[in-house]
Amino acid sequence: MGKVAFVFPGQGAQYVGMGKDIVENYNTANEIFDLASNAVGYDMKKLCFEGPEEELKKTENTQPSILTTCIAMAKVLEEKGLKADITAGLSLGEYASLVIAGVLKFEDAVALVKKRGKYMQEAVPIGKGTMAAILGMERDALENALEKAKPYGIVEAANFNSPGQIVISGEVEAVEKACEYAKEFGALKAVILPVSAPFHCSMLVPAGEKLAIELDQIDIDAFNIPVIANANADYYGGSSAVKGLLVEQVSKSVLWEDTVDRMLADGVDTFIEIGPGKSLSQFIKKITKKSKESIRIFNVEDKESLENVIENLSTK
Incomplete structure (x- = not known):
């Protein structure tokens, strides 16, 4: 056993x-x-x-x-x-x-x-940060989306939960842009999460x-x-x-x-x-x-x- x-x-x-x-x-x-x-x-x-x-x-x-x-x-x-x-x-x-x-x-x-x-x-003051779930995307492709969104603020990978489910975290505008880019780069879905702070980021x-x-x-x-x-x-x-x-x-x-x-x-x-x-x-x-x-x-x-x-x- x-x-x-x-x-x-x-x-x-x-x-x-x-x-x-x-x-x-x-x-x-x-x-x-x-x-x-x-x-x-x-x-x-x-x-x-x-x-x-x-x-x-x-x-x-x-x-x-x-x-x-x-x-x-x-x-x-x-x-x-x-x-x-x-x-x-x-x-x-x-x-x-x-x-x-x-x-x-x-x-x-x-x-x-x-x-x-x-x-x-x-x-982090309420409303300054958020998180989003990115579904159906590999890590390397997501890294490209995060890199492209960086001019808009802090955005980082927060949770590598399972194949095809990664959560990102950071400043609101940067997270929203990363969601847009993730979809462009092939993500099946990108969903902003109802959280009170941008956990597991810098x-x-x-x-x-x-x-x-x-x-x-x-x-x-x-x-x-x-x-x-x-x-x-x-x-x-x-x-x-x-x-x-x-x-x-x-x-x-x-x-x-x-x-x-x-x-x-x-x-x-x-x-x-x-x-x-x-x-x-x-x-x-x-x-x-x-x-x-x-x-x-x-x-x-x-x-x-x-x-x-x-x-x-x-x-x-």
């Missing part, structure tokens, strides 16, 4: 009601939500289960709420005998991976990502600098299992690499497709997406189409899907 990877989603996966039936049915999950409430200073259950959606969508609320939901579900899986051999997360999801790997204490991580969300939102460097100060204040422990970083699609070399890679991650491209390719090359044949939504499962399906191996992809976001995974995979 091959290796099992736990993978965790990023911002945008949130919805009102996430985690509710897991908390109602598993005490371990309930305890995680209580720890989160104490760490961030508000009722995490109320925010996640009742909203309102506008509050949940605020970046500084979204990030700790998704992290809490992911860790609550992952801890239940571990309690039931399911352990990961490797873990990775998309953007914010990398923090869940570092918690599961024993590197960050959950209470520290949830307080940290609340600040991370605040710093990311504050780095405009977010100030947010990374503030995050670095916060990371200096927390304990970073040894790795129990390997974690692959977004910024370089490679394994963390040890605890000393954590701060630098998390700071880089804020303003660098998320190399998700490369990360999944790395896991496949290293023998992962079972992916479990843990947390709200199924976006990573969809990306992984596209990425693994080129793999000749038999790959299993599960997602856990409620009691039914969690029990399905336990039934299929648990060793207890």
Whole structure:
């Protein structure tokens, strides 16, 4: 049997009601939500289960709420005998991976990502930056479109999600021009995303600098299992690499497709997406189409899907 990877989603996966039936049915999950409430200073259950959606969508609320939901579900899986051999997360999801790997204490991580969300939102005035999804285009062709749009401002590749899906980020006019050029150069579609800031581009460097100060204040422990970083699609070399890679991650491209390719090359044949939504499962399906191996992809976001995974995979 091959290796099992736990993978965790990023911002945008949130919805009102996430985690509710897991908390109602598993005490371990309930305890995680209580720890989160104490760490961030508000009722995490109320925010996640009742909203309102506008509050949940605020970046500084979204990030700790998704992290809490992911860790609550992952801890239940571990309690039931399911352990990961490797873990990775998309953007914010990398923090869940570092918690599961024993590197960050959950209470520290949830307080940290609340600040991370605040710093990311504050780095760029509302309306100055945006993001867009470019569909059906290869990386090289997209680079040409980005280069052509540069006279209009900052525009960079933010997320390499899967074959044919790349997200770009930057100043509004430059992103809009890059969308036009991408279509000229063969993109099937270019869609401006409803986001509050231009994440994962150089405009977010100030947010990374503030995050670095916060990371200096927390304990970073040894790795129990390997974690692959977004910024370089490679394994963390040890605890000393954590701060630098998390700071880089804020303003660098998320190399998700490369990360999944790395896991496949290293023998992962079972992916479990843990947390709200199924976006990573969809990306992984596209990425693994080129793999000749038999790959299993599960997602856990409620009691039914969690029990399905336990039934299929648990060793207890």
